Amino acid sequence: MAKRLIPSLNRILVEKIIPPSKTNSGILLPEKAPQLNSGKVVAVGPGARDRDGKTIPVSFKEGDTVLLPEYGGTQVKLGDKEFHLYRDEDILGTLHD
Structure with missing residues (x-):
């Protein structure tokens, strides 16, 4: 059975992007x-709550890089x-192409 994690409050679940170690043509890229x-x-979670109990939505959405x-x-x-x-x-920001 596959598990799905729904973050609580203002938390965000991220899968890190691992850069390729070589190019499509097979050239090895330096690690540095x-x-x-x-x-x-x-x-993403539903968001944190302010003092009045209102939900402050999370700044990011599923699929964002x-x-x-x-x-x-x-x-x-x-x-x-x-x-x-x-x-x-x-989270420091959103990346766009």
């Missing part, structure tokens, strides 16, 4: 090449895949 720490948003902080997040393993949970305010 500059790479962005990015990920794909898999699921986001820039992640170098450190932080909580590692979660579901089946054979690894994900990371971040708070909405820990």
